C-alpha cells in the first residue's frame with residue numbers, strides 16, 4: 001500500500017490544456033517531485049498517436065497502471081501531469097492512493113486546437129484533439145480551473161485549494177456504535193484521513209472511541225455542523241446508525257448542512273425501499289445517497305468487511321479506493337467492496353444476504369439438533385470441523401464448531417444459552433419480497449418461522465408439559481450421508497437466494513452482476529464459503545444455479561440422502577424445517593407434473609376463476625361444476 005501521508009497532486013486535462021507547464025511550475029514551487037505522464041507511454045502508444053490514431057482504453061490501461069505504480073511507490077510528494085480523461089482512468093490512478101488532489105484544467109476545443117497546432121516537437125497531432133474531447137469526462141470533484149488563464153494566476157488558486165484541503169478531513173463517519181466504531185478504526189488503521197461525529201448524549205460511545213483511537217489523527221465532533229465543515233468537498237460521509245427513524249433523522253439533519261455533489265453512504269441495514277426514498281430526497285439537493293450493505297459483524301467491520309454499494313456509480317467511484325482499502329480481499333486478492341447496482345441495490349442484496357444467512361444458520365442448527373444426544377457437543381464440533389475441511393467449508397460452519405467447544409466456567413457455554421432466537425427483521429423482509437415477487441424462497445422463510453416458533457418459549461414449555469415429551473427413538477446416524485444431505489440443502493438455499501436477486505434485478509432495473517456479487521461475498525461477509533466461490537465462477541455464464549448442469553447433478557446425486565435426513569428428523573421428532581423446505585422445493589421444481597390442476601379446478605369450482613387447458617394454454621375456460 002502507498003504511504004498515505006505522501007501528498008500527491010494530479011494536474012489533468014486534454015492534450016494542450018497546459019497541464020505539463022502548470023504541474024512543473026507547481027512542483028517546483030512546492031518542492032515536490034514532478035512526473036510527466038506522457039514520458040511513460042509505451043512506444044507503441046506514441047507511435048499510434050503520432051500516426052493520428054487515438055488511443056483506446058486498452059492502450060491506455062498499462063500506461064495508467066505504470067503511473068499508478070509510480071505515484072503509489074513514491075516516498076516524496078509528487079505532482080503528476082496526466083490527461084486522466086475518463087473516470088475509469090482516474091480510478092486506475094487512484095488505486096491504493098485514495099487521497100489524490102485533482103486539478104482539472106478546463107478549456108474549449110478551439111483554444112486547444114490553436115495551442116496544439118502551435119506546438120513543435122510533440123507527438124500529438126491536431127487531428128486527435130476532437131477525440132480527446134470525446135473521451136473527456138469532467139470530474140465532479142477537485143479544483144476546476146480555466147486553462148486560458150496565465151499560470152501566475154492559476155498557481156495561487158491551486159496552492160489555496162491544497163491548503164484548504166489539507167486543513168480538512170477526507171472522510172466523515174457518523175455513529176460510533178459497535179459497527180461504526182469498528183469501521184472508523186479500520187479506516188484509521190488504513191491511514192485514512194477521518195472525522196467522526198456522534199450525538200453528545202451518548203457519552204459512553206464517545207469515551208470508548210476516544211480510548212480505542214488514541215494516538216490516531218482523528219477529529220471527534222459532537223456538533224454536526226462543525227463535523228460537516230471540517231470535511232473536504234465533495235464530502236464523503238459514512239453513516240452507521242440504526243435503520244429506520246434514526247437514519248431518517250440523520251439524513252434530514254445532514255441535508256441542511258451539505259452542498260451539491262456531497263455523498264452520503266448509509267452503511268446500516270436499511271430497507272432498500274427506504275434507501276430509494278432517501279436517494280430521491282437527497283437528489284432534490286443534488287446530494288448523492290449511496291445505500292451500502294456492510295457484512296461481517298464487528299470483526300468484519302474492523303478487519304475487512306464485505307461491502308455492497310448501490311446508487312450513483314460515479315459517486316461510488318469517488319470513495320471506491322478508500323472502500324477497497326478497508327474491505328476484505330477474495331482468495332484471488334480482489335476487493336470484496338464492489339459497486340452492485342443502481343438505486344437501492346446495495347441494501348437490497350444485503351437483505352437477501354441475510355435471508356440466505358438465516359437459512360444457512362438454521363441448517364447448521366438442525367444438524368446440531370439431529371446429532372444430539374447421540375453425540376456430545378465436542379463430538380459435534382469435531383464433525384463440523386471435518387466438514388469444514390471439505391467443500392462444505394463456510395464461515396458459519398467454522399464458528400459453529402468453535403461455539404460447540406466453547407466453555408464458560410468449565411461448562412459448555414451453549415448449554416446455558418436460552419433457546420429463543422432473536423431477529424432484526426432482514427430475514428423476514430427477504431421472505432416478504434419473495435412473496436411479492438412470486439419467487440419461492442422457502443428455505444429462508446422456514447428459517448424465519450423457525451426463529452419465531454423458537455421465541456414462543458413459554459408456549460412450548462406449556463404444551464410439552466401438557467402433552468408429554470416427544471419420543472425420540474435412538475437411531476444410527478450415517479455421518480457421510482448427513483454431510484451430503486446438508487451440502488445439497490445449502491446448494492438449494494443458494495439457488496433460491498440468488499434467484500430472488502436475479503428476478504428483482506430484472507424487475508427493478510438494478511443491473512446486478514451475480515458473479516461480481518458472489519465475488520463480493522467470497523470473503524468478509526457472514527455467508528462466505530467455498531460454495532460462494534463456486535457461485536462466483538458459475539454466475540460468469542449462468543443467471544441461475546438451476547441453469548447450471550453441475551449444480552443440478554450435485555443436488556440430484558444427494559437427493560436420497562436429503563430424503564433420508566428428513567425421514568430421520570421426522571422419526572426422531574427433531575424439527576428440520578429448512579431441510580424439509582429445501583427437499584420439498586427440489587421435488588417440486590424438478591418434476592414436470594404438479595397437483596396444481598386440482599388447485600385450478602377448485603378455484604374455478606367455488607369462484608369461477610377459470611383455468612387453462614393442457615391442450616390450449618392460452619385460452620381460459622370455465623366449467624359449470626354443479
Ligand code: 6PG
Nearest residue numbers: 295296297354423424425426526
Ligand atoms: C452481517 C450480519 C449482520 C447482523 C444481522 C443479524 O452480514 O454482518 O447479517 O447484518 O448480524 O443484523 O440479524 P438478525 O439479528 O436478524 O439475526
